[in-house]
Amino acid sequence: MDELLNDFVAETRETAQAIAGEIVLWEADPADQARLDSIFRFIHTVKGSCGFLDLPRLERLSHAAEDALSAVRAGLRTPDARLVTAVLAIIDRIGMLVDAIETGESVSDRDDTALVQALSLMADPAAARPDAEQAAYPAPVRTMARSIRVPIDLLDRMMAGVSDLVLARNELSRGLRVSAEGSAVMAGFERLSGSIAEMRETITRTRMARVDQLFSALPRLIRDVSAELGKRVVLHIEGGDVELDREMIEMVRDPLIHIVRNAVDHGIEPPADRVLAGKPAAGAVRVAARQSGNQILIEISDDGRGIDPDALLRKAVAAGVVSQAAAARMDRDAALALIFRAGFSTAEQVSTVSGRGVGMDVVHANVERIGGQVTIDSQPGQGLHIILRVPMTLTIIPALTVSVAGQPFAIPRSVIEEILRVSAASVRIERGCGLTTVSIRGERLPLVGLAETLAGGAAGGAAGGGAGDCDPPILVVLRPGNGGRYVLGVDAAHDHEELVVKPAAPAIMAIGIYGGVTMPDDNRPMLLLDAAGIAARTGIDIATAPAPIVAEAAVPTIPTLLFRDLDGAERAIRLGAIERIEEVAGSDCTLIAGQLRLNRDGVVVPLLSMTGSVADRPKLRVLRISDGTERLAYAIDQVIDIVDLAEAVAPAPDPGLVCGVVMVADRLVELVDPYWMFAAVARAQVPAGVRPLALLVAREDGWMRAFLRPIVEAAGYRVAFAGEDGATTARATVVIADGSLPDAGGGDAVRLRLRHAATGDADIWRYDRQALVRALDAARGGAR
Amino acid sequence: MLIVRIAGESVALPAETVESVVEIEAMTAVPLAPPHVVGLAALRSRVVTIVDPRAVMDTLTGVRGAPDMPFSAVVVAIDGHPYGIVVDEVLDVLPATGSPSPLQGRVTGGWSAMMRSSVIVEGRQYLLIDPAGLVAGGNGDVQPTAAAVN
Structure with a gap:
């Protein structure tokens, strides 16, 4: 039901009950002007609301009652029992109708007229007995109200x-x-x-309310603004049923109104211009809300002229907001982000509606203060697209906890761009003249030591200059808005947490570096740092700090799945390889034809695992892995997490199920290799007959059989030993010998050496697995 | 009237403003806070800002260290924020005779900042602490740090 109507129903029902009592008292003492006034006011309010909400029946009833009462007020009529009865009947009927609105039932309007007539002076008392008549109707079933109002x-x-x-x-x-x-x-x-x-x-x-409440003011706003500017604008609203915390709705209201107003004022062109540009004369503004995880996205787009990043840059340079050199380095997004800088309006002309230079910077700051983000995208000539992302509730903010001198502080996740160790190779701290900068991958950013800031009072708390300035071990790159960035040095970074944040006492907020206070589960209050406030306090002018030069060349990361393997170890696999994860019964897994296989609904795929004991488990999870054509499954115990990991992998010395080791937080975790899995399965599936033959010519038969054979077979060969089954060198693709090499026929020959030696000959040390595998692969390649 | 001892003096707090008296065992420090704001403490799920009247009282003595743990605090709510006022001891809760009367003459040192009236309790005159004045740092309308930031 419409929000307004809902409110009307709730309010009318409440007052109707109270007013019925008033009427009875008024009847007892008709001279009581105050009572009469309050009854009159109620009827009047109902009438007004009915007109507004387009409820003609209620309006007619209340209008009649109002007329009668106003006659009494003017002294034209004296209240008598008949009048009071008639007014009461009308109020009862209003109550019934209001219930009907809520439940969607219909109430016959047969006796509405009788009720109205009962009010008139001339009416015959006998004719005006709506109560009696009403008794003929089935007693109205008062359905319980489905909503109540709560402070x-x-x-x-x-x-x-x-x-x-x-x-x-x-x-x-x-x-x-x-x-x-x-x-x-x-x-x-x-x-x-x-x-x-x-x-x-x-x-x-x-505490949630529909975002409709926020949108309901927009049609009127658009109408007024476009009328004032002589533009024609059509408003489309979507997603009004998305729910948002009530407080959040209030916080978003002003930014939203500002953006919509801007869209009409600056975005939408006058009709004539639009027609010339081949667009419909009426501009379109679209406002849509949708939920995405724990966030609500409010998108505002128009089909107006958009913002030209180059024009914006020229203006910014002219206004001295950025230097010529900085402007030259800015890409399109960075240039568009200039619109969020303080004191910077894009309007060529200042109009009465907007364009006074207080604008998008305030929007940006307000949205950020509630833990949200604003992103902007512009297609010059096509329109502007702004997205407000706000958390669903005001109070829960994803944050990172850091600590200095043993005291934890929280930083909103939304302003954190990156967390680095000072020891990382790409980071260098440079000091000079009391100013400390950090060079990260060649980009210089000012460094602020949190410990110094918190200890140092107002006198420029930037790290450095002080006596005991050892470098903080952890650097957090912050982007508090306005496009500027700086680096905060802390002792340690701890967890990412969702924190319930409340405003702190005014005396604490006034310090200017705290955004609020939160109570983590350990029941010790923790302060939330305000990134922009710290910058302001330490005297770093983030607005002039170098804008990002490198276009986000952050360490490329790959989403990676962490899981607990069957042997209990934590291992990782690149997420891209995984098709899905499912739970299967141990009985679905069977060791058949030398290969563990998973049978799910008649579809059989090879199943790999770290340990053999898969079928004994009642239940296990499998990672379904696909290379695009083939599928296989890998058995695991459970999924731990999905993390973004750097590409860098310390490779394992030998190829195998584990292809290397990656760093996850501070732990070393083995990375399993889907490539190897497919290779292993594919080799096993090649029928023995068509596999190339490797002839092993052994002096030390035992070693060859026990040690070498599995490697050769794993490389996709069929193995035969000299002198067996008439195996001859002529049919062998490769001949491996640990002594004198027979004539290899058409194939390659490999001679193994017993000891490692750096001789230049073609012999391979028998424990040089890689060289061996290379030779085997080369031989097979040659055979084709 | 809640009669408490602060810095050795017995003073009164209007009982209707007092929510509770609690024992504070742990506090989170607030770096850069004005001297009288000594920390934050948890009171069930609420965060209580702890203010120390001794810091307001006499700025000549300079910044005092945080009070020794544990200490008693009187919890009051001002503008919807809970504050804990550090006290040496809570002595008694007694009804006042008559309504508070404006101070005659001056009180010494920093007391003046948070006392505007006195009250008669059981025949004895007590100075009445104005919690709002105390919370504002004893300086009713100016918050020195606010100006520096904005």
Whole structure:
């Protein structure tokens, strides 16, 4: 139901109940002017709302009652029992109709006229007995109201109560873990935990309101602004049913209105220009909301002239916002981001509607303050597309915890661009004249030491200059908005957490470097740092700090899946290789024809695993891996996480299921190799008959059979030993010998050497696996 | 009236502004905060800003260190924010006789910043602490740090 109508229903029902009492009292004392006034006001309000909401029946009824009452007020009529009855009847009917609006039922309007007539002076008392007549109808079933109105304050208290519950639960959980592991108490506790979590979720939802509330002001705004500017604009609204925290709606309201107003003022061209440009005379502004994970996206797009990044740059240079040199290095996105700089308006002419230079910078700052982001994309001549991303609730902000001198602080994730170690090869700290900069991959950014800032008071807390300035070990690259960036040096970076952030006391907010306060699960308050505030305090003018020169040449990362392998070890695999992850029963896995296979719904794929004991497990998870044509599965215990890892891999010395080692946080994790898996399966699937023959000519038969044979077979060969089954060198693709080399026939010959020696001959040391495999592969290549 | 001892003096706090009296065992420091804001403490799920009247009282003594843990704090809410006022000891809760009257003469040192009136309790006159004045750093309307930032 429409939000407005909903409010009307709730409000009317509430006051109607109160007013019925007033009327009865008024009847007892008709001279009571105050009572009469309040009754009149109620009827009047209902009438007004009905006109607005287009409810003609209610309007007619309330209008009649209003007329009668105003006659009483003017002294033209004295109230008598008949009048009071008639007014009461009308109020009852209003209540019925209002219920009907909510439930969607219909109420017969047969006796509306009778009700109205009952009010008139002339009416015959007998004719005006709506009560009697009404008795003939089935008693109206008063369906329970499906919504109630609750003060926000009460909701806040409920929220605080639930937060307390969560904290108490955490404390209890710590205690129970020690004393009651596995007991029945624990099971009860788990249930309690579950219901608390559910309750928290429900209460969070009660604070949600439809984004419709935000959008309802837009049609009028567009109408007024376009009328003033002589433009024609059509507004499209989508996604009004998306829900957002009530407080958040208030925070987003001004930015949204500003952007929409800008779109009409600066974006949409006058009709004549539009026609010349081959566009419809009426411009279109589209406002759409949608939910994406924990965020709400509000998109505002228009089909106007857009923003020309080059024109923006020229203006920025002319206004002294950026230097000529900096401008020359900016790419399109960086140039567009200039619109968020303070005191910078794109309008050629200042109009009454917008263009006073207070604008997008304020929008940007406001949205960022609530943990959101603004992105902008422009197609000159085609229009502008702005996306506001805001968290669904005001209070929960994804943040990184860092610490200096043992005290933890939180930094909103949205301003963090990168976290680096000072020891990283691409990072160099440069000092000079009290100013410290960090050079990251060739780009210089000012460095601010958090410890110095917090200790140093207002006198330029930039790191360096001080006596004991050892470099902070962890550098956090921050982009607090306005396009500028700087680096914050901290002692340690800890977790990424979703934190419930509340504003701190005014005396603390006034310091200017804190954005709020949060209470992590350990029940110790933690301060949230305000990245822009720290920059302002330390005197770094981030607006003039060099804009990104390198177009985001951050360390390329590859999404990688971390999992617990069957042998208990943590391993990783590149996410791109995985088709899906599924849970299967151990009985679906069978060792058949020398290969473990997974049979799922009649489709059989090879199954690989680190250990052999797959079929004994009741359940296991498998990674379905595809190379585009072939499929196989890899058995794991469980999925741990998906992380972005650098491309760099320390390769394993020998090819195998594990192709190398990667760094995950501070741990070394083996990376499994899908290439090897497919290669292994593919080799095994080539029928023995068509595999090339490797003839082993052995002096030391045992070593050849036990050690060399598996390697040769793994390389895709059929193995025969000299003197067996009439194996001859003539049919062999490769001949391997550890002694004198027989005539190799048409194939390659490899002679193995017992000891490692740096001789220049073609012999291969028998433990030089790579050389051996290379030789085997080369031989097979030659055979084709 | 809540009668408390602060810096050795017995003073009164209007009981209707007092939410509770708590024992503070752990605090988070707030770097760069004005001297009287000594830290943040957790009170159930709320974060309470701890203010120390001794720091407001006499700026001549300079910044005092944080109070020794644990200490008692009187929790008051001002503009929707909970504050904990550090006290030496809570003495009693007693009804006041009559309404507070404006101060006659001057009180010494920093007390003047957070006291505007006195009250008679059980025949004895107590100076009445104005929690809002205390929270504002004893300087009712000017917050020195605010100007520096904006």
